[in-house]
Amino acid sequence: MSALLRVENIVKKFGGITAVNSCSFEVEKGSITALIGPNGSGKTTAFNIITGYLKADSGTIEFDGKKITKPTPASLYRAGLSRTFQQARIFPELTVLENLVISSSFDWKQLLGMRVSAKDRIRAMTTLEEFKLDKLHDLRAGDLSYGQRKLLEFASVLMSNPKLVLLDEPTAGVNPVMIETMEKHIRDRNKAGVTFLVVEHDMQLVMRLCNPVIVLDHGAKIAQGAPEEIQSNPQVLEAYLGS
Amino acid sequence: MSRNGLLRGGLFFASLISFPFLTTSQWLTNMFIFTLMYVALSSSWNLVGGYAGYPSLGHAAFFGFGAYFTAIVFQNSVGNGWPPFIFLPVVGIVAALLSIPIGYVAMKTRADVFAIVTITVLFMAQSLAFNLHAVTGGAQGKGVAVPPFDSSTYGRPFYFAMLALVALAMGSSMYFRQSKIGLSLSAIRSDEDKAHGVGVQVTKVKVVAFALSVGLTAMVGGIWAYYEGFVYPQFAVDPLITIGMVLMTFLGGRATLWGPVLGAFILVPAQQYLSYQLGANQFYLLAYAGIFLVTMLILPRGILPTISDKLRLKKKQKEALA
Amino acid sequence: MHLVVQALILGTLTGGVYALMASGQTLIFGIMKVINLAQGAYVVLGAYLTMSLFQWTHIDPFLLILLTTPILFFVGAATQWFLLRPLRPADATELSLLVTFAVALGLEGLMSVMYKTTLRSIQPGYENHSWTIAGYQVNEVRFYAFLLSIAMLVILYLILQKTKFGRAIRATVQNPMSAQLLGVNSNLVSAFGFGLGVATSAAAGAVFGLITPFNPGSHYDLISRLLTVVILGGLGSIGGSVIAAMVMGVGAALVSALSAPVWSDFTFFAVLIIVLLVRPRGMFGAKVRGAL
Numbered sequence: 021m022s023a024l025l026r027v028e029n030i031v032k033k034f035g036g037i038t039a040v041n042s043c044s045f046e047v048e049k050g051s052i053t054a055l056i057g058p059n060g061s062g063k064t065t066a067f068n069i070i071t072g073y074l075k076a077d078s079g080t081i082e083f084d085g086k087k088i089t090k091p092t093p094a095s096l097y098r099a100g101l102s103r104t105f106q107q108a109r110i111f112p113e114l115t116v117l118e119n120l121v122i123s124s125s126f127d128w129k130q131l132l133g134m135r136v137s138a139k140d141r142i143r144a145m146t147t148l149e150e151f152k153l154d155k156l157h158d159l160r161a162g163d164l165s166y167g168q169r170k171l172l173e174f175a176s177v178l179m180s181n182p183k184l185v186l187l188d189e190p191t192a193g194v195n196p197v198m199i200e201t202m203e204k205h206i207r208d209r210n211k212a213g214v215t216f217l218v219v220e221h222d223m224q225l226v227m228r229l230c231n232p233v234i235v236l237d238h239g240a241k242i243a244q245g246a247p248e249e250i251q252s253n254p255q256v257l258e259a260y261l262g263s
Numbered sequence: 264m265s266r267n268g269l270l271r272g273g274l275f276f277a278s279l280i281s282f283p284f285l286t287t288s289q290w291l292t293n294m295f296i297f298t299l300m301y302v303a304l305s306s307s308w309n310l311v312g313g314y315a316g317y318p319s320l321g322h323a324a325f326f327g328f329g330a331y332f333t334a335i336v337f338q339n340s341v342g343n344g345w346p347p348f349i350f351l352p353v354v355g356i357v358a359a360l361l362s363i364p365i366g367y368v369a370m371k372t373r374a375d376v377f378a379i380v381t382i383t384v385l386f387m388a389q390s391l392a393f394n395l396h397a398v399t400g401g402a403q404g405k406g407v408a409v410p411p412f413d414s415s416t417y418g419r420p421f422y423f424a425m426l427a428l429v430a431l432a433m434g435s436s437m438y439f440r441q442s443k444i445g446l447s448l449s450a451i452r453s454d455e456d457k458a459h460g461v462g463v464q465v466t467k468v469k470v471v472a473f474a475l476s477v478g479l480t481a482m483v484g485g486i487w488a489y490y491e492g493f494v495y496p497q498f499a500v501d502p503l504i505t506i507g508m509v510l511m512t513f514l515g516g517r518a519t520l521w522g523p524v525l526g527a528f529i530l531v532p533a534q535q536y537l538s539y540q541l542g543a544n545q546f547y548l549l550a551y552a553g554i555f556l557v558t559m560l561i562l563p564r565g566i567l568p569t570i571s572d573k574l575r576l577k578k579k580q581k582e583a584l585a
Numbered sequence: 586m587h588l589v590v591q592a593l594i595l596g597t598l599t600g601g602v603y604a605l606m607a608s609g610q611t612l613i614f615g616i617m618k619v620i621n622l623a624q625g626a627y628v629v630l631g632a633y634l635t636m637s638l639f640q641w642t643h644i645d646p647f648l649l650i651l652l653t654t655p656i657l658f659f660v661g662a663a664t665q666w667f668l669l670r671p672l673r674p675a676d677a678t679e680l681s682l683l684v685t686f687a688v689a690l691g692l693e694g695l696m697s698v699m700y701k702t703t704l705r706s707i708q709p710g711y712e713n714h715s716w717t718i719a720g721y722q723v724n725e726v727r728f729y730a731f732l733l734s735i736a737m738l739v740i741l742y743l744i745l746q747k748t749k750f751g752r753a754i755r756a757t758v759q760n761p762m763s764a765q766l767l768g769v770n771s772n773l774v775s776a777f778g779f780g781l782g783v784a785t786s787a788a789a790g791a792v793f794g795l796i797t798p799f800n801p802g803s804h805y806d807l808i809s810r811l812l813t814v815v816i817l818g819g820l821g822s823i824g825g826s827v828i829a830a831m832v833m834g835v836g837a838a839l840v841s842a843l844s845a846p847v848w849s850d851f852t853f854f855a856v857l858i859i860v861l862l863v864r865p866r867g868m869f870g871a872k873v874r875g876a877l
Contacts (some may be wrong), residue, residue: 093460111453122450125462126443135446180462318679368862375620378682379812380861386809387854394847506690509683548694555687559680560671
C-alpha cells in the first residue's frame with residue numbers, strides 16, 4: 021500500500037494559540053481513514069490546511085506522489101482532492117442537477133457551451149439516481165432538507181472523479197436513516213476506488229466504517245491504528261476523558 | 264429556449280420594429296429611443312450586477328467613454344450619416360479591452376468594496392472628462408457633426424440602432440442564461456469561495472462578463488452622443504446613468520431576462536412624464552431617490568422574481584394538498 | 586521649498602477636516618458594516634443648514650454647530666431606523682450600499698430644489714483673514730476648522746471610551762453576536778451609531794462650507810475622497826482613518842501645489858486603486874481587531 025496523502029510537520033498558529041503543532045500523518049490509498057480527537061484538537065484546522073482553505077505556517081503536504089507547494093482549493097480540486105463542509109455548502113440558487121454539473125470542472129471551450137448539455141445531464145442523473153435524488157433534480161437546492169443537502173454535497177464532489185474525498189462530519193445533524201444511507205454511499209464509493217478521510221464525532225460510525233483511525237490532540241497525532249486498538253489505547257482515553 | 268419564450272421575444276421585437284412605421288410623432292419616438300437606450304443599458308448592467316452579483320456603480324464611465332470616442336471620431340463629418348453606426352463595434356471592442364484590467368483589479372474585491380472601486384472609476388472618468396481639455400473639450404463639451412437625415416424621420420436610424428443594441432444585450436443575457444458561463448456566474452453569486460473550490464474559473468468568467476457588459480454600455484453611449492449631437496462631461500459621465508441602470512434592473516428583477524426590460528419600460532416613460540409635468544430637473548432626482556428607496560424596501564428582489572416566487576409557492580401548496 | 590512648506594500647512598489643516606468627516610463614516614462601517622455613500626451628502630446638508638441658520642440668526646457658524654449636530658444626529662438615526670433596519674440580512678450589504686446611494690441622490694435633489702445649484706459659501710466676515718507666520722500664510726478659518734475637527738474627534742473618542750453607550754458600540758464592533766447575547770440592543774446601537782456618525786457631518790459641514798464654495802453636487806467630490814480615506818485607513822478604524830486623512834490631505838496639497846489642483850483628486854483615486862490591488866481584502870481583515 022502506498023500513501024495517497026502525506027502530511028508532514030504542519031504547524032498553524034492563530035495569534036498565540038497553536039492549533040496544529042507539528043502534525044504528521046498519512047492516508048493510504050483505498051482506505052477510509054478517520055481523523056478524530058476531542059474538541060479543539062485541531063482536526064478542522066488540519067482539514068482546512070490540507071484542502072487549501074488555510075495556509076500552514078510550515079510543513080509539507082504531498083498528494084498522489086507530488087509535493088504541493090502552493091495549495092489552493094481550486095488546484096487541489098483539479099488534482100483530485102475534494103471535500104465536503106460540516107454545514108453542507110451547496111449552491112442554494114442552483115437546481116439540484118446544476119449543483120452536480122457545476123462541480124465537474126470544465127475547460128474554456130465547455131464554458132461557452134450549453135448550461136446543461138445532454139452529456140452533462142446523463143452523467144449527473146446517473147449519480148443522482150445512485151443517491152436517490154433523481155426525482156428532485158429540478159428543485160432549487162436551497163429547498164432541500166438538511167440531510168438531502170448533505171447527500172447532494174457528497175454527490176456533487178464525486179462529479180470530478182476525485183481520488184481523495186475529505187468528509188467533514190458527514191452525519192452531523194442528520195437522522196439515523198440518513199446516517200445509514202450516508203454510510204452505504206461511502207462504502208460503495210470506496211469499493212469503486214475512492215479514498216476517504218473522515219472527521220466524525222459519531223464514534224460508533226467511525227468504529228464501524230473506518231480503518232485506520234488517527235487521533236489528534238493538542239494539534240498533534242497521538243495515536244493511529246485499527247478501531248479496536250484505538251478504543252483501548254490509554255493515551256486516547258486520557259485525551260478524551262481529560263485528567 | 265421554450266416555445267413561449269420564443270413567442271414572447273418574437274412579439275416584443277416585432278412590435279418594436281413596426282413601431283416607427285405607425286407613428287411619426289417626434290416626442291413619442293424620442294421617448295422610445297430613450298426607453299430602448301435604458302433597456303439596453305440595464306440589460307447590459309444585469310450581466311454583471313445581476314448574474315454575477317457584482318453591483319457595479321461605474322458603468323457610466325464606459326457610457327461616457329463610448330460617447331466621447333464617437334464624438335471625437337465624428338466631430339467633423341459623419342458622411343452620409345451611417346458611419347458612426349458602422350463604427351460602433353470598434354467602440355464596444357475598445358471599451359471591452361480597456362475594461363479587462365479594470366475588471367480584473369476591481370473583481371478581486373467583494374460586493375461592497377467592488378461598488379466602491381467602480382464608483383471610483385466613475386469619478387476618475389468624470390474628472391478626466393472635465394480636465395483633459397485637449398481631448399474632451401472640458402466643460403465646453405464636444406460636438407458631433409449633424410447627419411443629413413430627413414427631418415420627418417430623423418429619429419428612425421437612432422431608434423433602430425438602439426433596438427439593435429437591445430437585441431444584442433438581451434441576446435447576451437439569454438446566452439448567459441443558457442451557457443456554462445451563466446451557470447458559473449450563478450454559482451459565483453451564490454457562494455464564490457465554494458465555486459472557486461470546485462474548480463469554477465471564477466476570475467475568467469467574471470472578467471468576461473464585465474468586459475461584455477461595459478462594451479455594450481459603451482456602444483449605447485456612442486449612439487447617445489450621436490443622437491444628442493453634443494457631449495457634455497456632466498451628462499456623459501453622469502452618476503444618474505449608473506443609478507438608472509441599477510434601479511431599473513432592481514425594479515424589474517436582477518438576473519432575469521425580462522426584468523431590466525420591464526424596469527426600463529416603467530421608469531423611463533415615468534421619468535419623461537415627471538420632468539414634463541414638474542419641469543424642474545431637480546425634482547426628478549428626488550422622485551428617482553424615492554422610487555429607488557421604495558423598491559429596495561418593498562420589492563427588494565424586483566417585480567418578476569417576486570411574482571415567480573409567489574407562483575412557485577402556490578404550486579407547492581397545491582402539490583401538498585393533492 | 587516655500588511652496589512645499591506652504592502646501593504642508595494647508596494639507597495638514599485640510600486633512601484634519603477630512604479626518605472628522607471620515608471618522609463618522611468609518612464609525613458607521615465599524616458598527617453596521619454599511620458603507621455609507623451618503624456621508625458626503627450629509628456634510629453638504631450640514632453646510633447648507635449652517636449657512637441658512639447663519640443668514641437667519643447671524644450667530645457665528647462655529648457656535649451654530651451646537652444646534653446642527655443634534656439635527657443631523659436625528660437625520661442619521663432616522664435614516665438607519667426607517668431605511669436600513671428593514672432590509673433583509675441576506676442581501677443587506679449590497680442593498681444598504683444602494684440605499685445610502687439613493688439617500689445621497691435624494692438629499693442632492695432636495696437641496697437642489699431648495700437652494701438651486703449655484704455655488705454658495707458661508708461668509709461670517711473673517712473667512713479671508715489669515716496670519717503670516719515666518720512668511721507662510723495660515724488661513725484663520727482653516728486653522729479654526731482644524732482645531733474644531735480635532736476637538737470633535739476628541740469628543741467622539743470620549744463618547745466611545747467613557748460612556749455606557751460607547752461601550753455598547755465598541756462591544757458591537759468587536760463581536761456583534763455576543764454583544765447581542767449580553768443584552769445590547771443592536772437595533773438601537775445601530776441607530777445611535779449611525780446618528781453619531783452622521784452627526785459628525787454637522788461640524789464637518791460647517792467648516793467645509795467655510796473653506797470651500799459648495800453646491801448640492803459637491804457631495805460627489807466629498808464622497809470620492811472619503812471613500813479613499815476610510816478604505817486606506819482600514820474600514821472601521823477611526824485612528825486609521827485620521828492618519829489616512831492627514832496623509833491624503835498633505836499628499837493632495839503637495840500634488841496640487843507642484844502640478845495642478847485638478848490632479849490632486851487623481852492622487853486619491855490612484856492610491857485607492859493601488860491599495861486595493863495590493864491588499865484586495867486585507868483592508869477588511871484589519872477592520873475588527875484594533876478598531877476604535
